[in-house]
Structures are given as structure tokens and as C-alpha cells.
């Protein structure tokens with residue numbers, strides 16, 4: 001069979017959003033969807049003949065999987081992280097990797113704002129008391145957020161969006177970032193993390209998960225925070241020493257905390273959650289749902305599916321996680337709708353050679 005008449009085959013795992021399926025089917029691709037993750041052995045069985053593989057965070061794309069992937073052109077992580085993919089192996093095999101780095105930014109920023117207001121009004125405690133039948137009507141310890149200073153550590157996609165929303169609610173914003181970042185609106189850049197900690201009423205972490213950020217926020221940083229201030233982490237669990245956070249809360253130095261991410265998180269829904277922070281009344285705990293909204297899932301689905309389509313039709317690898325970058329101009333030919341164009345012939349031949 002002529003290679004330019006091969007229908008594009010897509011395998012989507014882990015209940016990738018239906019908007020992705022619609023986008024790919026509209027191109028005439030053959031899409032197979034699987035609701036759960038596949039383990040290595042099952043993925044090795046399913047991967048031959050697949051051109052585009054879509055996963056979320058639980059499917060591991062290992063070097064062995066790639067060895068069996070005789071036709072794979074791209075892997076799409078329908079999420080932010082790509083730790084589950086052996087990126088060296090994908091680069092070696094010439095497989096392009098995409099993710100959705102900023103599709104759930106707004107959802108995280110909105111949850112942070114909700115938690116800032118909840119903590120400032122002590123809503124978690126009031127709610128628990130009401131459910132226990134206690135009418136605790138008092139203004140003590142409850143505040144407005146207007147005029148308070150929010151300290152954002154990590155002024156990237158999420159940090160900057162949060163900065164804009166917080167200012168619109170009347171807050172003052174400071175930020176600290178290890179990279180040079182332009183201050184949006186009236187936000188104030190802090191030269192050091194210490195300066196931010198000492199001057200903020202709230203400290204919220206939005207740093208990335210690079211190795212050097214492991215436990216970078218611990219006893220010393222909590223001590224630097226203002227007495228009675230509040231702490232949030234919606235970035236990565238490994239960034240924070242949770243025992244030190246517990247001490248800062250139980251000693252009364254911090255008035256409260258909201259934590260969405262944990263050093264060890266349960267594998268699946270319904271599994272037991274263990275943490276030093278359980279049982280503290282002034283702590284809001286959420287199961288890593290910062291980015292988990294229907295809107296974010298739909299945007300992610302469309303975003304990554306469109307990356308697939310642009311790659312197949314135009315050779316466009318913009319915003320890919322790893323090389324190879326393909327120059328669109330060097331891939332001018334398109335196949336018939338829903339099929340692999342002749343521009344992929346050379347690439348698939350190379351793959352055949354690698355997996356033989």
C-alpha cells in the first residue's frame with residue numbers, strides 16, 4: 001500500500017476529553033479511546049501501527065514502548081507534566097512530544113483566589129463548626145483581602161495570571177522569581193525571596209518542579225514569614241517540607257494554609273490520603289485539583305489535538321517539548337484528508353529502520 005494512503009491512527013488513553021476526539025475525527029483520523037491508563041506490557045501490544053499517542057499523567061512511555069512503536073510520529077501529554085515520558089528515548093526515536101503547558105492556568109489561579117478568601121474569612125473552620133451544630137457568629141480573626149499583600153513565588157503562567165486577578169480584587173502584589181520577569185500592572189518585584197516573605201500577608205508558591213526546588217521551602221522560610229500570615233502551595237508537593245509547615249501552623253506562627261499538592265500522592269481516586277497536615281482545622285486540603293475543571297480539560301483536549309493535526313498536515317512542531325523541530329517549509333506536501341501525507345514517508349522509513 002502507498003504510504004500516503006495510510007489512514008492516521010490515533011490511540012487516546014486515560015479518558016482524554018471528547019473535544020480532542022471530535023477534533024481528530026473531524027480530520028478523518030481513526031481514533032481509538034481507552035478510559036484507563038495502560039501498563040508497559042499492554043501499551044507495547046497496542047502501540048504498533050499507531051501514529052499519534054495521547055496520554056495523561058498515568059501512562060508511562062518508556063524506551064521499551066518506543067522500541068515497539070513502529071509508526072509513532074508524536075506523543076501528546078494531555079496535561080502539563082511530561083515526567084511520565086522518556087524524553088531522551090522519544091528524541092532518539094524522532095518522536096515529537098507535545099503537552100498543554102498553560103491550558104489550566106486560569107483554573108489554578110481561581111482556586112488560589114477562592115482559598116485566599118476562604119482562609120481570610122476562616123470559612124473552613126466556620127463550615128466545620130456549623131456541620132457540628134455550633135453557631136459561632138463572630139468577626140474575630142476574619143478580614144477582607146482588599147489592601148492586603150499577596151506574595152507570589154514563581155511568576156510564570158499561573159503566577160502572572162493570579163497577580164492580575166488579585167490586583168483586580170484590590171490586593172497589593174509582590175513577586176519573586178529566579179528568572180527576569182516583567183512586572184504586570186502594579187505588581188512589585190522583590191529582589192530576594194526573604195524580602196517577599198517578610199513583607200507579605202499571603203505567600204503562594206507557583207514554581208516549577210525542577211530538581212533544585214525539592215524542599216526549597218522549609219523551616220527557615222516559614223520562620224521568615226510574618227506572624228499570622230497565610231501560606232498556599234498549588235505548585236508541586238516536593239517543594240515544601242510538610243513537617244516544617246505543620247510546626248509553623250501548630251505553633252500559631254502561621255494563621256493557616258491551603259495545600260493542593262503533596263510529596264506523595266495516592267495513585268487513584270478513593271485511595272487513602274496520608275499527610276502530616278491532616279486534622280489541622282486551619283488547613284484547607286485539596287486532592288491536586290488546581291487545574292481540574294471541565295473547562296481546562298476541554299481546552300487541553302483541543303490544544304493538544306490541534307498540535308497533532310498541525311504536525312501531520314504542516315510539519316509544525318511549535319511548542320513541542322522536545323526536538324525534533326521540523327521546518328514546515330521542508331514538508332510542503334499533504335496527503336488526502338485523514339491520511340499520512342508523503343512528507344511522512346522519510347520519517348516513517350527512519351522509524352522502521354530504528355525499530356527493526
Ligand code: NAI
Nearest residue numbers: 154155156157158177178179206207208209234235290291
Ligand atoms: P511556569 O513554568 O510558567 O512558571 C514557573 C515559574 O517559577 C518560572 O517563572 C520560574 O522561573 C519560576 N521559578 C522556578 N523556581 C523558582 C524558585 N525556586 N524561586 C522563584 N521562582 C522560581 O509554570 P506554571 O505553568 O505557572 O506552573 C507553576 C506550577 O504549578 C508548576 O509546578 C506546575 O506543575 C503547577 N501546576 C499545578 C496544578 C495543580 O493542579 N495544582 C495545575 C497546573 C500546574
